[in-house]
Amino acid sequence: MNAYYQRYLTLKAEHTNKFARDLATMIGISEAELCYARIGADAKPFSTDFAALLKELHKVGETMNIVRNEYAVHEQAGQYDNVKLGNHGGLVLNPRALDQRLFVSKWVSSFYIKEMTKRGEKESIQIFDAYGDAILKIYMTDNTNRQEWDALVAQFVMESLDQFLVSPHEHISENLLFDAKKIEEEWRAMTDVHQFFNLLNRHNVTRQQAFSSVSDTLACQVDNSALSEILNLALNDGNEIMIFIGNRGCVQIFTGVIEKLMPKDNWLNIFNPKFTMHLMEDQIAETWVTRKPTKEGYVTSLELFAKDGTQIAQLYGQRTEGDLEQETWRNQIDAVALKAKVA
Structure with a gap:
């Protein structure tokens, strides 16, 4: 058992209200590096043929899709219908349902996670950028087609990952000379x-x-x-x-x-049947x-x-x-x- 995974298990037991993102920060690594450390336990490396994945996702039906940055979380249930892909990005175009703008050139790694949570067993496909930050997490729901989900996972999961590296965040200086x-x-x-x-x-x-x-x-x-x-x-x-x-x-x-x-503490929260927002x-x-x-x-x-x-x-x-x-x-x-x- 590697040291990062052991530390993760210890912190997870001590901080039951923390998410993997938070635990990775406490360890001092990126969330993608934590997923890599979990391979062989509750994680497997997933294919980085993202165009092929996006074309197949519609078969599984409804998923819960989580997109976030450091300060806000956007959770939307929906289906990957009307996927349109170009050379550098794409769209999932379903207004009032699953509606995304995809910058696939920034997607670098992905993992399949099958884990126990406070709400039972959860399965997800998690996609990360070059810095190890989460881009998109796709969760199976009660309305997902189980058979098609299993087939998708079998198609894209990989048994091993020879090498895994993340890049340090770069400081980009602002242009102060503009008209x-x-x-x-x-x-x-x-x-x-x-x-x-x-x-x-x-x-x-x-x-x-x-x-x-x-x-x-x-x-x-x-x-x-x-x-x-x-x-x-x-x-x-x-x-x-x-x-x-x-x-x-x-x-x-x-x-x-x-x-x-529902505002709570420093968070503004929206709870709709198919959409949830949390914003600091x-x-x-x-x-x-x-x-x-x-x-x-x-x-x-x-x-x-x-x-x-x-x-x-x-x-x-x-x-x-x-x-x-x-x-x-x-x-x-x-x-x-x-x-x-x-x-």
């Missing part, structure tokens, strides 16, 4: 919200740098209480919203009505209201960032491509922005 006037001009000239990503790349700036460089009519910093306020407004008004939470390899999107909002409200360092032009008019979002620059989450009103922005959402954002604007 704010040009950013604003190009921002106002956009005709689709997806063009914003290209704008950032052209100028080699972060989202927050772009927000800070333009007029308040395009991006306005507001108080960090704005998230709680907007979620309560959406809960009370019953309008559909969109919640984007992701990491460098996957973004998962909820679209729908908030059914149950006290880790929000900056909150921005942004307005991006499209052919159909401006689209408004609420964007949340941690102190280290991580984008924690992004929220929109539900909007079908080609439609005008939802008026209820715009009114909610305007009310929150007016009340919570940062001087």
Whole structure:
């Protein structure tokens, strides 16, 4: 039994409320390295032919899919229908169900885990990036087709892994020499919200740098209480919203009505039958209201960032491509922005 796995078992017994991610941090290794240490016990290496895996996943039916970053967790039950893959990424396009944006070029390793938890035995496929951070975890549920799941696991599981390495996180220095006037001009000239990503790349700036460089009519910093306020407004008004939470390899999107909002300690929690969100409200360092032009008019979002620059989450009103922005959402954002604007 290797030392990391032994330490994991000890910590797991001492801290029954901690997840594998937390235990890996306590050990001083990445979560992927912990999975590697568990091989031969409750883990097996899994194929890194991710395109083939994504094409086969629809056969198993419903899964619970967990995407997270350091500050927020997005759990969505759904099926891998309508998977569309390109050279560097792809989509799982099922609005109001399983809706993902996949950056598969960032996916490096994966493991099949079969473990005992407080809620019984759990089986999952867990995918990690080059730094050993979790990109996506796919769990079997009571509604998963058992036969097809077993066949999928048999197809992609590997009995051994000859070599396993993770890379240290790199510090990326910010570009401090950019043309704010040009950013604003190009921002106002956009005709689709997806063009914003290209704008950032052209100028080699972060989202927050772009927000800070333009007029308040395009991006306005507001108080960090704005998230709680907007979620309560959406809960009370019953309008559909969109919640984007992701990491460098996957973004998962909820679209729908908030059914149950439960703040607890420093966490904002949403509990819907097929969707759950957990977000650390006290880790929000900056909150921005942004307005991006499209052919159909401006689209408004609420964007949340941690102190280290991580984008924690992004929220929109539900909007079908080609439609005008939802008026209820715009009114909610305007009310929150007016009340919570940062001087």
